[in-house]
Amino acid sequence: MIRIIENEPLSKHTTYRVGGPAKYFIMPVTNDELIETISWAKSKKLSYEIIGFGSNVLFMDEGFEGVVVSTALLNRWILDKKEFLVAGCGVGLMELVEFAVHKGIAGFEKLAGIPGSVGGAVKMNAGAFGIEMKDILVDCLVYDIDKNDVEVIKNEDCVFSYRKAKGLENKIILSARFLRKRGEIKELEKIKNDILVRREDKQPLEFASCGSVFKRPTGDYAGRLIEEAGLKGFSIGGAKVSEKHANFIVNCGDAKSKDILAIIDHVQSTVYKKFGILLEPEVKIIK
Ligand SMILES: Cc1cc2nc3c(=O)[nH]c(=O)nc-3n(C[C@H](O)[C@H](O)[C@H](O)COP(=O)(O)OP(=O)(O)OC[C@H]3O[C@@H](n4cnc5c(N)ncnc54)[C@H](O)[C@@H]3O)c2cc1C
Known part of the structure; x- marks a missing residue:
């Protein structure tokens, strides 16, 4: 039976630490519970949103007038098969990277430090x-919300591009199979550790954030444009453009979603006026 929590603060479930209450908040622990949750939401004509670890979403201060379904407790297992590594959607990508590196499985090590779930990471590419x-994904098991059915979607059935997975719309990723390429443990460890150090050096990890706020525009970097526009340190309320990495808008402790949104707007219009480039948010803004 599904456990429904009413008026759950979404700030507790997002890395931005902002977001008002979800009218209903559900964390299914089995695929059947997930399917039951979606059927329940549909039967009540409630809108719903799926989240993993909430590291790329921005909910409003007013909260969400529907059902927020978190997959953070769902399918928290990793299986090491002969040809594939299989991971459930609720496994942390960082956990999967650690697992692969320690087993000498190559291809995951450069993803170190991305604080999402496996499901969210596949969906966001x-x-x-x-x-x-997309470079390591073989296929994924999904719940197709429209068909009310569970099916396997192969990598080649999707069109993956920068932070996009065409072919996975209206589907909830339950688990994913990945390539199992042999690598040298020591070498993989070194690459992973170097990347973690680079992240620590370049990113304001001491603050709550969603990582990079804007997608990389063709031929340039959002961070470079924002910095050139003189916006490093620009702040509204409890949020500011990081001085360390201009594409991070950080929560200094007491930020509201409206502060972050106002900065997003200001950054977009300032960069557009100066360079004629409209920055597109990477973070999913859920109104
Ligand atoms: C400090 C920091 C650094 C980051 N660095 C990077 C980086 O280097 N590269 C990068 O790409 N991202 C980065 N991110 C962003 C984020 O971690 C990734 O986008 C991550 O993949 C999101 O996973 P999540 O589980 O948190 O998804 P959420 O934020 O919970 O959701 C994101 C989207 O995925 C969907 N979703 C989540 N789970 C599922 C599921 N099981 N099935 C279907 N849809 C689902 C949601 O509906 C939503 O649309 C960073 C974030 C932070 C805070």
Whole structure:
């Protein structure tokens, strides 16, 4: 039976630490519970949103007038099969990276430090340092919300691009299979550790954030444009453009979603006026 929590603060479930209450908040622990949750929301004609670890979402201060379904407790297992590594959607990507590196499985090490779930990472085609989820994904088991059915979607059935997975709309990722390529443990460890150090050096990890707020525009970097526009340190309320990395808008402790949104607007219009480039948010703004 599903456990429904009413008026759950979303600030507790997002890395931004902002967001008002979800009218209903549900954390299914089995696939059946997830399916039951969606059927329940549909039967009540409630709108719903799926979240993983909430590291790329921005909910409003007013909260969400529907059901927020978190997959953070769902399918928290990793299986090491002969040809594939299989991970449930609720496994942390960082946990999966650690697992792969310690087993000498190559291809995951550059994803170190991305604080999302496996489900969220596949859906976002998360990536860093020249590697994206699509490069290691074989296929995923999904719950198709429209068909009310569970099916396997192969990598080649989707069109993956920068932070986009066309073909996974209206589908909840339950688990994913990844390539199992042999690597040298020591070498993989070194790459992973170097990347973690680079992240620590370049990113304001001491503050709550959603990582990079804007997508990389073609041929340039959002961070460079924001910095050139003189916006480092620009603040509204409890949020500011990080001085360390201009593409991070950080929560200094008491930020509201409206502060972050106002900064997003200001950054977009300032950069547009100066460079004629409209920055597109990478963070999912959920109104
Ligand atoms: C400090 C920091 C650094 C970051 N660095 C990077 C980086 O280097 N590269 C990068 O790509 N991202 C980065 N991110 C952003 C974020 O971690 C990734 O986008 C991550 O993949 C999001 O996963 P999540 O589980 O938190 O998803 P959420 O934020 O919870 O959700 C994001 C989207 O995925 C959907 N979703 C979540 N789970 C599922 C599921 N099981 N099935 C279907 N849809 C689902 C949601 O509906 C939503 O649309 C960073 C974030 C932070 C805070």
